[in-house]
Amino acid sequence: MEVLIAILIIAVLIMLSAFFSGGELALMSLDLVSLEDRANSGDRIAQMQLTMRRRPQRTLGTILIGNNIVNIIAPTFATLTAQKHLAPLQGIGEHATLISTIAMIVLVTIFGELVPKTFAAVRGQRVAKLVTPPLYILDMLLLPANWLLEAVLSPLIRWLTGGRTNVEQRIGPGELRAVLTAAMAGGHVNKQDVAIAREAIQMSHRDLEDVMTPRVEIEALPVTATVGEAMHLMDSTGHSRIPLYEESVDNITGVLILKDLVHVSLRAAVGGLDPGDRWASEPAVTYRREVLHYPGTKGILETMSEMNRNRVHLVVVVDEHGGTDGIATLEDIIEELIGDIRDETDTEHHADIVRIGEGFMLITGRARIDSIDMLDGVDTTELDSNSVGGLMMEKLDRAVVAGDVLELPGLKLTALKVIGNTVKLIRVEEVGEEETESE
Incomplete structure (x- = not known):
């Protein structure tokens, strides 16, 4: 009976080790944006999780203290139990300490670390929801110990990090695009939302x-x-x-x-x-x-x-x-x-670029030069305008009227519609180099 109680105590200690190990990974992997949304909607668990995530040093200190206490008590208790019950056995008693040490290393590594952390990595939200209330209470109970730990470690951390004590998580545009693609593939967001988000990322680099x-x-x-x-x-x-x-x-x-x-x-x-x-x-x-x-x-x-x-x-x-x-x-x-917005003055809606055949296209005057493949060879370094209508005005060096033609190497641009000083519609035609030179 005494041996069964000892085994039960060791099992509970290993479960506590699993609780701290899995809880650490689950809590620290929670998404802060999602947490803030749930916390603002009144989710009490999310509010506790957000509080703990916003003070990671203290939260990790609580988990570290709890896990170390458990991982010290468990092998110590196992060793004492082994020495007491294995000592009388012939040929085994003198190796009781070694046997208990090896057994606890295997048990703690597998059931106290690997299994709970693997499960937390797969079911992070579920694990975090289970461990949050007891960890939050333990965090309050260990507040004096955390204060002492922080007082000792803070100067060392500041020295090692050059004065930075907060962890900064940065994500670049490439990583963010990958996240959006994965989210769309998983059905969490639709294609249109992803397209808008990608444009917003691109806009952050545009002037x-x-x-x-x-x-x-x-x-x-x-x-x-x-x-x-x-x-x-x-x-x-x-x-x-x-x-x-x-x-x-x-x-x-x-x-x-x-x-x-x-x-x-x-x-x-x-x-x-x-x-x-x-x-x-x-x-x-x-x-x-x-x-x-x-x-x-x-x-x-x-x-x-x-x-x-x-x-x-x-x-x-x-x-x-x-x-x-x-x-x-x-x-x-x-x-x-x-994309295009139609306001109260818009009577028609056109795409900026419409292909009408091989080597022909209709474009609006406002279309950007760099958005048209046929104009890739146009040197824009000396231009003040980035639109095709502006290109015609600058190259002709005057106001454009309907019917005006601008000849470029291999291309012919014809102004089809002009209102006031604004070129509204242009036809772009691919022509041979000889044809443009002869004309």
């Missing part, structure tokens, strides 16, 4: 100059323009935002929003005024909204955050001399993330 409308494509009005002139330009170009400038486009001072002008027009009509007469002749600057000025190297995510905070609809991208390099709207930035 305003990547999304701006270049200077040569800007449709703007002087501050002396009337409301009627602004409405006419908005109607003819399809733009819902028109910049206002003083003296030249290098000094953009504000922006007109179609919605504002429509509201004022309606109020004028209700008030008995003739919108086509008195209201239309009002100075457009009366309804001017603020714009922000940023260099082209400013990140688009940071820009979007500041535009939202300041309730600004348009930013002016300035060059190193303070002149206007281009403009960007909040819509331009968001379209980089989720």
Whole structure:
């Protein structure tokens, strides 16, 4: 009977060793973002887990103290038991200590370390949920011991880590993309969400100059323009935002929003005024909204955050001399993330690039040069614009009109539709080198 009780005690001690070993791996592998979501929704277990994860040094100290106590008591008790009950046996008694030591090494390694840690690696959430309440209570009970342990170890840790005591977990864009792909393969997120997340990762490395409308494509009005002139330009170009400038486009001072002008027009009509007469002749600057000025190297995510905070609809991208390099709207930035947005002025929706046959394609003037395979050989280092419409304007060195042709090595670009100063639609055609030279 005494031997059975001793075996039972040893089994309990090994189970406690498994509890600490598996609990450590399960707790430390929990995802912090998921924990925060569950904790904020009122999950008490998740709240305890989040508290323990946010103080890893103290949590690991508690597990270390508990596990060491168990792993010291277990072999000691096993050795004393073996010496007591194996000593009378002929030929075995003198090796009782060695036998108990070998037996405990095997038992603790297999059942106290390998098995629980393997199970925790596969069923981490389940194990963490089971071990959290008792570990949380033990953490509170061992608080004085943890304070003492931290007081002794903190100076050593600071010296070894150069003053850093918090563990920083960093993940690069490549690893994050791999996680997204794995999540989609596992059915946890859909393809569209993954595509948006990948674009967001890419956006973190993109600047305003990547999304701006270049200077040569800007449709703007002087501050002396009337409301009627602004409405006419908005109607003819399809733009819902028109910049206002003083003296030249290098000094953009504000922006007109179609919605504002429509509201004022309606109020004028209700008030008995003739919108086509008195209201239309009002100075457009009366309804001017603020714009922000940023260099082209400013990140688009940071820009979007500041535009939202300041309730600004348009930013002016300035060059190193303070002149206007281009403009960007909040819509331009968001379209980089989720694709084209149709606003109240959009009557049709087209892809930027449409292949119409072998060696032929139709593209919008705003299409980026680097997004079109047929334009891979075009040298853009000397260009101010990154769009195909801007390319035509700069190469022709004048405003483009419908029917204009730009010849490049092996290519012919024809402007099919031009509104104001904006090239809307272009046909790109592959031609032989001899043909472009003869023409």
